[in-house]
Amino acid sequence: MARPSAALGARRSSLRSRPPFWLVVMVLGATLAVAMVVSVGLGAAGVRPETTVRILGAHLLPGEHVASWSVVEDRIVWSFRTPRVLLAAVVGAALALVGVILQAVIRNPLADPYVLGASSGAALGAVIGLVLGAGVPGLFVTGSAFGGAALAGVLVYVLASRGGRIESLRLVLAGVALSYLFSALTSWLTVTAEHGKLPSILFFLLGSISSADWGTLPLPAIALGLGAAYALRRTDRLNAVMTGDETATSLGVDVTRFRIETLLVTSVLVGSVVAVAGGIGFVGMVVPHVCRLLVGADHRRLLPVAMIVGAMLLVVVDTVARTAAAPRELPVGVVTALVGAPFFLWLLRRRPTGSVA
Amino acid sequence: MKGPAQSTLGGLEIHELDVALGGKQVLHGVSLQADVGEMVGLLGPNGSGKSTLLRAAYGVVRPTAGTVRTAGLDVATTRPRELAQRCAVLTQDHAVDLELTVLEVVLLGRIPHPRRRDGRRGHGELARICLDRVGGAHLADRAFPTLSGGERQRVLLARALCQEPQVLLLDEPTNHLDVSHTIELLELVTSLDLTCVVALHDLTLAATYCDRIALLADGRLVAQGRPSEVLTPARVEDVYGVACDVLTHPRTRRPLIAVSRRSPAAH
Numbered sequence: 094m095a096r097p098s099a100a101l102g103a104r105r106s107s108l109r110s111r112p113p114f115w116l117v118v119m120v121l122g123a124t125l126a127v128a129m130v131v132s133v134g135l136g137a138a139g140v141r142p143e144t145t146v147r148i149l150g151a152h153l154l155p156g157e158h159v160a161s162w163s164v165v166e167d168r169i170v171w172s173f174r175t176p177r178v179l180l181a182a183v184v185g186a187a188l189a190l191v192g193v194i195l196q197a198v199i200r201n202p203l204a205d206p207y208v209l210g211a212s213s214g215a216a217l218g219a220v221i222g223l224v225l226g227a228g229v230p231g232l233f234v235t236g237s238a239f240g241g242a243a244l245a246g247v248l249v250y251v252l253a254s255r256g257g258r259i260e261s262l263r264l265v266l267a268g269v270a271l272s273y274l275f276s277a278l279t280s281w282l283t284v285t286a287e288h289g290k291l292p293s294i295l296f297f298l299l300g301s302i303s304s305a306d307w308g309t310l311p312l313p314a315i316a317l318g319l320g321a322a323y324a325l326r327r328t329d330r331l332n333a334v335m336t337g338d339e340t341a342t343s344l345g346v347d348v349t350r351f352r353i354e355t356l357l358v359t360s361v362l363v364g365s366v367v368a369v370a371g372g373i374g375f376v377g378m379v380v381p382h383v384c385r386l387l388v389g390a391d392h393r394r395l396l397p398v399a400m401i402v403g404a405m406l407l408v409v410v411d412t413v414a415r416t417a418a419a420p421r422e423l424p425v426g427v428v429t430a431l432v433g434a435p436f437f438l439w440l441l442r443r444r445p446t447g448s449v450a
Numbered sequence: 451m452k453g454p455a456q457s458t459l460g461g462l463e464i465h466e467l468d469v470a471l472g473g474k475q476v477l478h479g480v481s482l483q484a485d486v487g488e489m490v491g492l493l494g495p496n497g498s499g500k501s502t503l504l505r506a507a508y509g510v511v512r513p514t515a516g517t518v519r520t521a522g523l524d525v526a527t528t529r530p531r532e533l534a535q536r537c538a539v540l541t542q543d544h545a546v547d548l549e550l551t552v553l554e555v556v557l558l559g560r561i562p563h564p565r566r567r568d569g570r571r572g573h574g575e576l577a578r579i580c581l582d583r584v585g586g587a588h589l590a591d592r593a594f595p596t597l598s599g600g601e602r603q604r605v606l607l608a609r610a611l612c613q614e615p616q617v618l619l620l621d622e623p624t625n626h627l628d629v630s631h632t633i634e635l636l637e638l639v640t641s642l643d644l645t646c647v648v649a650l651h652d653l654t655l656a657a658t659y660c661d662r663i664a665l666l667a668d669g670r671l672v673a674q675g676r677p678s679e680v681l682t683p684a685r686v687e688d689v690y691g692v693a694c695d696v697l698t699h700p701r702t703r704r705p706l707i708a709v710s711r712r713s714p715a716a717h
Binding site: 333337385389390 | 529532533535537549551613
């Protein structure tokens with residue numbers, strides 16, 4: 094049962110060198126705040142940093158403000174970029190949260206929001222919405238994406254449970270099979286769709302935050318708030334299931350019930366995220382791994398840190414996506430995969446055999 | 451959850467237990483008793499139902515008939531968390547590649563207990579005491595995956611102690627351990643004054659450390675009693691199909707099971 098772990102030992106002979114948790118959270122939190130403000134200032138039309146801060150201050154702080162900026166600048170900063178940056182942060186945090194939960198609950202380090210089919214279910218729902226509807230993202234598309242994720246969650250649960258128990262391997266296999274099925278249906282719809290609807294479908298499938306405005310923000314933000322509140326109150330249980338089903342049960346955790354709960358929570362979260370931002374890959378898988386290197390696997394530390402890092406990553410990536418090839422926009426999903434895939438491969442090479450498998 | 455019949459203290463009482471897994475009956479009417487403070491060894495060939503019996507005792511396996519009372523609680527009607535406050539388990543299945551420190555692993559034992567007011571600091575102190583108890587105080591900040599097999603079992607025992615159990619169930623805790631670590635672990639377990647039920651493979655070890663022994667074969671209880679009563683050459687041959695002599699240890703007076711090779715041509 095014991096695997097040779099000499100190489101692992103050499104890498105982390107002492108965990109004492111880990112920086113204190115409060116420091117990590119403070120530094121990361123401050124970095125996220127700075128990244129968000131800088132990101133609001135960047136774009137096709139440049140707005141100077143101090144102007145950006147002043148505009149944000151005028152909207153956020155009470156009291157009189159002397160406007161030293163133009164109405165256009167105000168619109169750019171407050172109506173377009175601020176909700177977009179906020180949405181990027183919310184989506185990044187939500188994807189990282191889902192990744193952390195799923196990697197613990199199904200004890201598979203490759204788990205991400207895609208592995209249980211919720212992402213592809215949501216994508217299928219969204220594309221159905223686009224094909225049937227006007228072809229532009231809106232409430233109809235959001236609703237159908239949400240429905241797709243929920244349907245996927247229920248199907249995976251039904252397919253994976255046997256004799257009142259849910260084993261993680263069966264859960265993963267059911268999820269992967271469903272993902273293929275949903276993806277095939279999505280491709281079919283895409284190929285047969287009217288020509289005019291193709292760009293918006295494609296953009297949706299690749300993932301993008303460009304549809305952000307103040308109206309798209311509440312749904313994923315509320316879902317993130319509820320999901321985070323749920324998970325942060327269950328860090329003990331996440332720690333327990335990480336050690337294996339038998340041990341978790343002996344520690345008093347009802348493993349099957351916890352799996353069902355988390356399946357539900359993550360499906361809702363993924364549904365609300367994919368509904369507004371499409372299929373953004375790699376964030377949910379990579380961020381938990383990076384954060385584990387930073388603060389260890391104890392979920393009391395891992396959860397908050399992963400959410401901050403996920404938010405930060407997506408804010409940065411989205412900024413790159415809309416500025417690198419300006420005035421054209423790259424889909425966010427393309428940039429996360431371009432950055433995430435090599436990074437993950439590097440991580441894989443760095444870790445000894447057996448610790449990622 | 452506390453019914454009138456739930457006592458606050460108790461060992462392990464298993465009565466006429468039937469268990470079926472995947473349609474196949476694995477245990478047939480097994481009854482077993484471990485009194486408070488007693489160390490009971492569970493012996494039997496591979497697949498004889500030792501693990502299943504232990505798993506029924508901590509509620510992972512639901513019996514088709516019979517009752518299990520662990521630490522005074524009826525396992526069938528007790529919530530897992532309440533049971534875990536009184537019963538700790540050293541399973542064979544534990545993730546080796548946990549990216550946790552040793553202290554964090556020991557702290558997992560506090561999961562079933564409600565958070566006290568003194569919170570994490572109080573828990574941390576208890577975890578250190580438990581770690582000290584198993585002689586692992588110096589390991590506290592090490593990464594769990596870097597430990598040797600012997601250290602790992604000691605840390606997992608500390609985690610079980612951190613649960614502050616009345617009953618401790620151990621499923622082949624000495625697997626993969628060399629003779630000195632094996633002795634060390636069993637010495638530790640016997641020094642704890644807990645009700646222990648331990649599944650073992652080594653007959654002599656069981657005879658040396660256990661107050662009583664229960665011998666299983668094909669899901670049935672063959673014998674139960676003091677080591678010298680249970681481990682007779684005829685019974686060992688009957689259950690394991692191995693010829694042996696039972697000697698008496700010159701100093702401890704405990705049984706020594708000396709096996710003999712089946713035939714010289716066997717190898």
